[in-house]
Amino acid sequence: MTAEPVRKGLHAREVIAGLLLLLVLAAAGVAYVYWQLDGEISLHGWIALGLGCGATLLLTAGLLVLMFHSHHKGYDDDAGHL
Numbered sequence: 001m002t003a004e005p006v007r008k009g010l011h012a013r014e015v016i017a018g019l020l021l022l023l024v025l026a027a028a029g030v031a032y033v034y035w036q037l038d039g040e041i042s043l044h045g046w047i048a049l050g051l052g053c054g055a056t057l058l059l060t061a062g063l064l065v066l067m068f069h070s071h072h073k074g075y076d077d078d079a080g081h082l
Helices: 012-037 043-073
Strands: none
Touching: none
């Protein structure tokens, strides 16, 4: 009989599933509030919102790429650890 290995922490699939659930709940909350306010966003408002979200996603992706590149090239090794 082999024993099951002890599981430490969360697996990537569980983290991704949790984040996707959080995203869906947040989108549902925003949609609910939007429909309750009876306010309208102009075309320029939607354009600004889309550009802001897109720029945020691009900045996040760029910083993650730089972080992984720095780690794989070993630039972080000389930083010293506390």
